[in-house]
Amino acid sequence: MSARVHALVERIYRDESRRVLATLIRYLGDFDLAEEALHDAFMAAVDQWPREGVPDKPRAWLVSAGRFKAIDRLRRRARFDASQGALAERLDEAPRGMGDPADIEAVEDDRLRLIFTCCHPALPASAQVALTLREICGLTTEQIAHAFLTRPTTVAQRIVRAKAKIRDAGIPYQVPEATELSERLESVLSVIYLVFNEGYVASVGERMTRGELAEEGIRLGRLLLDLLPDPEVMGLLALMLLHEARRVSRTDVAGEPILLRDQDRGLWNRTMIAEGRTLLGRAFASGEVGAYTLQAAIVALHAEAASVEQTDWSRITGLYDVLVQASPSPIIELNRAVAVAMRDGPEAGLALVDALLARGELVDYRLAYAARADLCCRLGDNERARVAYRQALSLSEQLPERAFLERRLAELGDIVASENIVASENIVASETTPPHREEGGAASS
Amino acid sequence: MKYLCLVYSDEELLHSLPESPRDEECLAYAESVQESGRLVAGEALAPVQTATTVRVRTGKTTITDGPFAETKEQLAGFYMVEARDLNEALTIAAGIPAARVGSIEVRPVRELEVPARSAAGERG
Numbered sequence: 001m002s003a004r005v006h007a008l009v010e011r012i013y014r015d016e017s018r019r020v021l022a023t024l025i026r027y028l029g030d031f032d033l034a035e036e037a038l039h040d041a042f043m044a045a046v047d048q049w050p051r052e053g054v055p056d057k058p059r060a061w062l063v064s065a066g067r068f069k070a071i072d073r074l075r076r077r078a079r080f081d082a083s084q085g086a087l088a089e090r091l092d093e094a095p096r097g098m099g100d101p102a103d104i105e106a107v108e109d110d111r112l113r114l115i116f117t118c119c120h121p122a123l124p125a126s127a128q129v130a131l132t133l134r135e136i137c138g139l140t141t142e143q144i145a146h147a148f149l150t151r152p153t154t155v156a157q158r159i160v161r162a163k164a165k166i167r168d169a170g171i172p173y174q175v176p177e178a179t180e181l182s183e184r185l186e187s188v189l190s191v192i193y194l195v196f197n198e199g200y201v202a203s204v205g206e207r208m209t210r211g212e213l214a215e216e217g218i219r220l221g222r223l224l225l226d227l228l229p230d231p232e233v234m235g236l237l238a239l240m241l242l243h244e245a246r247r248v249s250r251t252d253v254a255g256e257p258i259l260l261r262d263q264d265r266g267l268w269n270r271t272m273i274a275e276g277r278t279l280l281g282r283a284f285a286s287g288e289v290g291a292y293t294l295q296a297a298i299v300a301l302h303a304e305a306a307s308v309e310q311t312d313w314s315r316i317t318g319l320y321d322v323l324v325q326a327s328p329s330p331i332i333e334l335n336r337a338v339a340v341a342m343r344d345g346p347e348a349g350l351a352l353v354d355a356l357l358a359r360g361e362l363v364d365y366r367l368a369y370a371a372r373a374d375l376c377c378r379l380g381d382n383e384r385a386r387v388a389y390r391q392a393l394s395l396s397e398q399l400p401e402r403a404f405l406e407r408r409l410a411e412l413g414d415i416v417a418s419e420n421i422v423a424s425e426n427i428v429a430s431e432t433t434p435p436h437r438e439e440g441g442a443a444s445s
Numbered sequence: 446m447k448y449l450c451l452v453y454s455d456e457e458l459l460h461s462l463p464e465s466p467r468d469e470e471c472l473a474y475a476e477s478v479q480e481s482g483r484l485v486a487g488e489a490l491a492p493v494q495t496a497t498t499v500r501v502r503t504g505k506t507t508i509t510d511g512p513f514a515e516t517k518e519q520l521a522g523f524y525m526v527e528a529r530d531l532n533e534a535l536t537i538a539a540g541i542p543a544a545r546v547g548s549i550e551v552r553p554v555r556e557l558e559v560p561a562r563s564a565a566g567e568r569g
Binding site for chain 2: 121122123124127161164165168169170171172174176180183
């Protein structure tokens with residue numbers, strides 16, 4: 001048993017399993033059967049590759065193995081259900097003319113088919129996102145639940161129902177015709193951005209950023225841009241690139257978040273920022289400015305500023321004003337509140353954050369409390385800041401973020417806290433007011 | 446005269462009450478009406494979770510999950526179509542002139558599960 005082969009199978013699983021799945025769904029015409037086949041194929045790889053060697057084209061091998069395993073399964077079930085036998089025979093004959101699974105273009109098409117099927121408007125919007133994250137990105141229901149601010153059981157149920165509808169209502173496994181493409185695009189964009197965000201700020205686990213998923217989101221964005229040069233696809237890709245360009249500077253070696261104020265702007269990837277800028281220019285030039293393009297414009301102002309102090313908070317606030325109109329969301333309003341705090345002072349920001357929390361939509365959102373804590377600190381109200389940091393801590397399941405919040409709590413009274421990183425939409429600012437010393441200080445925490 | 450007989454029921458209860466019809470019985474009745482020369486068409490529908498609603502407003506087609514007709518809307522007609530998949534059915538539905546002012550609910554027809562014919566449909 002070779003440890004090296006095992007490591008290779010694991011790597012191939014990580015890199016290829018979703019592609020293999022996308023192709024298997026096309027071959028088998030059924031999500032659940034394809035998932036079982038994918039599992040069987042990798043079990044076979046773990047069993048056979050150490051003895052027989054790793055095949056030249058592992059992906060093609062896995063697709064082929066998965067297909068045969070699925071046909072075997074159907075034949076076994078045929079003992080109880082004759083229709084399964086007929087399906088097995090049909091599948092056994094089908095692959096001729098269906099393309100070579102090693103053909104990279106066919107595989108990429110399969111991924112797009114999978115995206116458009118998972119994002120079909122006949123599915124509820126929440127199910128589209130859940131299904132895509134599960135099937136295309138291989139996230140667990142727990143991870144998806146965090147991205148959605150909901151419970152894992154709810155997500156699992158959405159996925160089961162969505163698969164049932166795909167099967168029972170006859171939702172096809174195909175990229176829509178050009179005439180339908182733009183209408184079908186909106187949900188695809190939101191799904192891709194959620195995928196990117198799950199990579200950019202992972203909601204659970206030990207590492208705060210997961211580069212592969214962020215890269216996956218960008219790759220999906222590029223693929224989509226090739227297929228459909230729509231201004232909002234440009235806007236979304238620009239947004240992702242402008243975030244991604246600064247990813248390495250956002251965490252220290254221990255994985256803890258680094259405040260925007262303290263980030264080494266020299267580490268920011270200027271090539272990526274320039275590419276994002278170019279795409280943003282193309283999107284604006286089209287005359288159709290959507291929500292992703294607006295967000296990208298905000299992030300571009302951060303990415304191009306020499307420091308927090310030199311950031312154009314007035315323009316950022318103005319862009320948020322438009323964005324809240326174009327795409328109403330409590331998280332965008334939270335980001336806007338922090339921008340207002342940078343422009344008009346922490347009191348103005350705190351009033352907005354408290355009004356948002358009072359509305360109830362963000363009561364379980366840890367970063368709303370972290371933002372509140374920061375603003376309280378800047379106002380010198382360390383007591384209320386500590387309460388808010390504890391609330392944020394009680395809602396955070398991300399180890400580096402917890403370490404960060406605990407450190408903030410410990411430091412409170414000695415150092416005035418600064419910015420937070422607001423997860424799904426954007427970066428948030430840093431304070432510039434000097435530290436205040438309070439009577440109680442750190443002793444009471 | 447032609448008449449349309451619409452079957453309404455609580456889907457949760459349709460197949461679970463002691464009085465609930467079995468698919469064999471449904472098929473037998475349909476066949477008896479057919480033999481009498483009075484059946485034009487009759488089908489069972491897939492469960493409501495498979496429903497998709499199409500509306501066309503100001504030239505733009507919107508497709509949503511579910512059977513969400515407005516409460517003010519009443520049944521005004523029907524098309525039974527043969528389509529390759531849901532996308533084709535939705536395209537046909539969007540072309541129905543009434544879609545501009547009302548809603549078109551698109552639902553797959555369900556094959557009755559009758560053992561002798563080994564139909565491959567699912568339970569409703």
